[in-house]
Amino acid sequence: MRPILLSGHERALTQVKYNADGDIIFSVSKDHVVCAWFSHNGERLGTYHGHQGALWTVDVDPTSTLLATGGADNTMRLWEVKTGKLLKTWDFATSIKRVEFSPDGRQLLGVTEKRSGHLSTIVVYEINPDPAAEQTNEQSLRIVCDESKATVAGFSYMGKYIIAGHEDGSVSQWDAKDGEYMFSEQIHEPDMQVTDLQWAPDRTYFITASKDKTAKLVSTNELRVLKSYSTDTPLNSAAITPVKDYVILGGGQAAMDVTTTSARQGKFEARFYHKIFQEEIGRVRGHFGPLNYVAVHPRGTGYCSGGEDGYVRVHHFDKAYFDFMYEVEREQANL
Amino acid sequence: MAPSYENLPIDDDDFDESQIDFTDLEEQYQVRLDEGLDAFVVVDGLPIVPDDNRPKLIKFLLRKLNSVGKVKDDGVFMPLNDDNKTEGYAFVEYNAPSEAIQAVKQLHGTPLDKKHTMAVNKLTDIDRYGREGRIDEEYHAPQIEPFQQKEHLRSWLGDVEARDQMVMFHGDKVGVFWNEKEDAPEVVVDRDNWTESFVQWSPQGTYLTSMHAQGVQLWGGKAWSRQKRFAHPGVNLVDFSPSEKYITTWSHRPLQVDENHPVPSLSLEEDGKNYIIWDIATGKPLRSFTTIDVPSTTDAEGQPVKKKMQWPTFKWSSDDKYVARMIQGQSISVYELPRMNLLDKSSVKIEGVMDFEWAPATPRRDGVKSYEQLFCYWTPELGSNPAKVALMSIPSKEVVRTRNLFNVSDAKLHWQSEAAYVCVKVDRHSKSKKSMATNLEIFRVREKGVPVEVVDSIKDTVINFAWEPKGNRFVLITTGEIPTQSAVPPKTAVSFFCPEKAKGGAVGNFRHIRTIDKKNSNAIYWSPKGRFVVVATLQSQQSFDLDFWDLNFEKPKDDKDDKEKELTANLQLMSTAEHYGVSDIEWDPTGRYVATVASAFRHHMENGYHLYDFKGQLLREEHIDRFKQLIWRPRPPTLLSKEEQAEIRKNLRNYSKLFDEQDLAKKNTANRQVVELRRRLLLEWLAWREAQVQMLKDEGAEIELNGGVVHKEAEDEVEEVEEIVEEIIEETEEVIG
The missing domain is CATH 2.130.10.10 (YVTN repeat-like/Quinoprotein amine dehydrogenase)
Structure with missing residues (x-):
């Protein structure tokens, strides 16, 4: 099906997210504005104004009541989804690179940037799911990453662990209750930044994307690499599709090199790989800048991608997507 | 890896350097110090004369010695023995060491008269080698190494599946x-x-x-x-x-x-x-040899014209017997192998010669029985003389055929692979020098008297031309006038030519088959076995077409039109492909596959290669960072006789059946392996997933097992609202009456 082009942003997209029902897409960009869109037709539902700098990250709680954002104005903010009201602003010394709600929506995690003497940290706040309630200023947990700065982080199943990806290509695990460091593994090439970490629906495994041109499927408990997907371009994002066993990878040449190259050479395509067989299945063209984020509909019926070119492209999968099966999968399905 | 500073071995105090015997190293790496005697030579083998005649001899000697450099004043010292006679040698000092070297190079071994031959050596050499003990007095026969069996250099040809090899260079x-x-x-x-x-x-x-x-x-x-x-x-x-x-x-x-x-x-x-x-x-x-500097010329606007170096400069005759080099505008020097002496001790003087090409095979001319090699050359218009194209026979240096041409601005020589034809592509300008056109002058080398056929139906400039290998058809590409200051290269047209059908196996006149307009193509690659040809666009920013043509296409009988009945070709476009950034095209030596390469020598966009079969069907594509070269390994000419080859061709169907079976079997095994692997991966995955789900159940993870849905507390009071929306699509009013 023809993709829907969401052209409401003036600058590069940094993150796009579906809500739990999959009917709304939230997008943040370097133009300071958060947008909410209807996923089925691309109509804009509304915007959230208030941030004073480029936005890096957005997340919505499982009930689609609260929205969290973080950006280069060194604040993390909480909004009411329905009204667009700013509920809470937390101030930090450096910018916020990643926010994520726990699976039950009662905790919020933020990753702060390392800059001017401040180390990168992962902070956690308890969240009251009632929009009318006063939110706490007190951090329930504060993890300092002194070895290599954290670039991405998230909660495992049941909010048991916090998993973080680092600038040096490693992935580490903490106990989310008391912040105790468990262990870390060198998942990607050394000094190749982990650029994204997205969860499988039940959060027992996740996928990481890296500048080393690979994406890896990693188990939550042991941080064991289950599968590896190698491409020919640095990756910015990777997502796991429900329903079908695929993964979607997005990336492309670094944004700073883009002006010197043609769109064709930049490899600005979303790539579909088979999750289990690790083989490339197809590519989707369209962006004329690197893909900064890919997000999958929670029901697995479509995906959207946010690009450096300032557009969000929303795709709904065709029948062929669901019909496609490897011979051995068909055998298994008919058992 | 170099050891780090900390890991350096600690000095052993017991170590005594004087214990080590360094003589072997000293001998091996002996340094020749500058002795200041480099300008001296020793002249030996001189006549022995009494003291009185010494000045005469020195004077005579100086005449020779000064021919290569300047001998210092009083630079000749000829010692006398006890009998007041010279010893037959002299020490000579030149002004500079370089002159001494020249003297050794040029004067050593020159005869003085019937009895005496001069030996000139450097003083330092005499010192080095002439000293006692330096050179063994006794003769030792050189040791002959026992014969060692070498590897078979053509073992790759014995591959059971007759596969071809290729070399790839990347990174x-x-x-x-x-x-x-x-x-x-x-x-x-x-x-x-x-x-x-x-x-x-x-x-x-x-x-x-x-x-x-x-x-x-x-x-x-x-x-x-x-x-x-x-x-x-x-x-x-x-x-x-x-x-x-x-x-x-x-x-x-x-x-x-x-x-x-x-x-x-x-x-x-x-x-x-x-x-x-x-x-x-x-x-x-x-x-x-040294490079011959071509005098730089200037174009019409007085800008120096950049000369392209001709490579190969030394061109070989097809049988390795001769190698020749052209001195542009003057002559062609032909050397005989293996002695490398100039044929008949002189170059072939050809005034104005611009280019020459050897016949790529030993020519078989009608009525010529003796051995010969041919080369073709051309000269431009000189004064009132017309431009000329000629064929010269070697070793007789006889000009076999010449042809005069007018209004020539450039010419290119194209031999057919069996030396049956040579096509001279002549770019001609009109009298006003404003418009250009191309003639093809085709010399039929094998026919009596070497007749020349002219194809002058081409209106535009021909930018590329290629004979069918072992055949008599050709393809050319023409382009219109190039508009000045246009960024877009002009469109090109691809034309196919073949001989008419003639009686008795003779080759008829060349006729135009078809022209394909509005192309961007600029390169022609024939299959090494003929019949198939790839016409491609290389080195272009916009277009990367590859057209695969067949010249012997078997059309259904009733489909033939009358015009093509007279021709020895049936042209058919089999397939068109595109390879982004293609820079090189290589047919494998058997004509079964075509490799197209996007080489990092040219650009850095999507380097890698594509592999097609001769029909133009893409078999494989691979992107490799910094991919530079892919070259098929050439094969030597076949050892089978014509009859044996014909026999094989006749039974091709039987053979190919066998090969198809082999291919199928191979594919099935490979497929089976892949399927097995996939089945294993899938089962492993499913087992792991099951374990994970069980783990979640044990942990009591409700949300995750429920697909991440968090129940809102207010969910019990869900109220169902039914909304009916009526939309009026069209309204028409009719007046009834």
Whole structure:
């Protein structure tokens, strides 16, 4: 099906997210504005104004009541989804690179940037799911990453662990209750930044994307690499599709090199790989800048991608997507 | 890896340096100190004369000695013995060491009269080698190494599946691979830093050539061991003779060979030279040459015209018997192999000669029984003389055929692979010099008297031309006037030509088959076996077309039109493909596959290769970072006789049935393996997932097992609201009455 082009942003997209029902897409960009869109037709539902700098990250709680954002104005903010009201602003010394709600929506995690003497940290706040309630200023947990700065982080199943990806290509695990460091593994090439970490629906495994041109499927408990997907371009994002066993990878040449190259050479395509067989299945063209984020509909019926070119492209999968099966999968399905 | 500072071994205090015997090292690495005697030579073999005649002899000697340099005043010292006679030798001091070297080079061994021959040596050499004990007094016969069986250099031809090999150069790695069609090529050998600039096969595929700062190396055999080494510091290009007997190396920098810069197997003879022609079997240089500087010319606006170097400069006759070099505008020097002497001791003077080409095969002319090789050359209009194209027979140096041409601005010589035809593509300008047109002058070399057929139906400029190998058809590409200051290159047209059908197996006149307009194509690649041709667009920013043509297409009988009945071709476009960034096209030597390469030598966009079959069907594509070269390994000419080949062709159907079965069996095994692997992966995955779900159940993870849905507390009070929306699509009012 023809993709829907969401052209409401003036600058590069940094993150796009579906809500739990999959009917709304939230997008943040370097133009300071958060947008909410209807996923089925691309109509804009509304915007959230208030941030004073480029936005890096957005997340919505499982009930689609609260929205969290973080950006280069060194604040993390909480909004009411329905009204667009700013509920809470937390101030930090450096910018916020990643926010994520726990699976039950009662905790919020933020990753702060390392800059001017401040180390990168992962902070956690308890969240009251009632929009009318006063939110706490007190951090329930504060993890300092002194070895290599954290670039991405998230909660495992049941909010048991916090998993973080680092600038040096490693992935580490903490106990989310008391912040105790468990262990870390060198998942990607050394000094190749982990650029994204997205969860499988039940959060027992996740996928990481890296500048080393690979994406890896990693188990939550042991941080064991289950599968590896190698491409020919640095990756910015990777997502796991429900329903079908695929993964979607997005990336492309670094944004700073883009002006010197043609769109064709930049490899600005979303790539579909088979999750289990690790083989490339197809590519989707369209962006004329690197893909900064890919997000999958929670029901697995479509995906959207946010690009450096300032557009969000929303795709709904065709029948062929669901019909496609490897011979051995068909055998298994008919058992 | 170098040991770090901390890991350095601690000095052993018991170590005593004086205990070590260094004499062997001192001998090996002995340094020749500058003795200040470099300007001295010793002249030996002089007549023995009494003291009275000494000044006369010195005067006579000085005449010779001063021919290469300036001897210092009183620079000749001729000692006397007790009988007041000279000793037959003299010490001579030149003004500069370089002159002394010249004296040794040029005067050594020159006869003075019938009895006396002068021996000139450097004083330092006499000192070095002449001292007692330095050279053994007794003769020792040189040791002859026992014969060692060498590897079979053509073992690759015995491949059971008759696969072809190719060399690939990417990054710093050079590898030789078996072509496996759609599957990944099978590695034969893969080495890091095998070459410094590029690789090249010898013309019959025996050797792989690697280029280094120190020279050229040839590799081959089953183990890919080094077969030969040719030291030529700073070498840029190499060229083989057609039968792989000789090799030419060239460097833009003149060679420097002297005592302080010794080069293995090169002598002072090679000093200052650019080209060396080597014998491959012995690894020894045969003769060396310097580059001839072409006087720079200026174009109409007075800008200096950049001369393109002609490579190969030394062109080989098809049988390796002759090699020739042209001095532009003056002459062609033909050298005889293996002695490398100038044929008849003189160059062939051809005033104004612009270009020449040897026949690529030994020609078979009607009525000529004796052995000959032919080359074709052309000269431009000189004064009132017309431009000329001529064929010269070697060794007789007889001009076999000439043809006068007018209004010629440029000409290109194209031999057909069997030397049956030579086509001269003549670019002609109109009298006003404003418009250009191209004529083809086709010399039918095999026919009596070498008749020339002219194809002058072409209106535009021909930018490319190619004969069908072993055939008599050709393809050419024309382009219209190039509009000035246009960024877009002009459209081109591709034309196909073939001879008319004629009685009795004779080759009829060349006729135009078809022209395809509005193309961007600029390159023609015939299959080495003929019949199929790829017309492509190379080095373009916008277009990357590859058109696969068949000239013997078997059409259904009733489909033929009358016009084509008279022609010896049936043209059909089989397939069109596109390869982004394609820069090189290579047919495999059997004409079964075509490899197209986007080389990092040209650009850095999507480097890699595509592999097509002769029909133009894409078999395989691979993107490889910094991919530079893919070259098929050439095959030597077949050893089968014509009859044997015909027999095989007749039974081709039976053979191909067998091959198809083999292919199928191979594919099935491969497929089965892939399916097995996938099945295993899938089962492993499902088992792991099951364990994870069980783990979640044990932990009591409700949300995750429920697909991440968090129940809102207010969910009990869900109220169902039914909304009915009526939309009026159309309203019409009718007046009834």
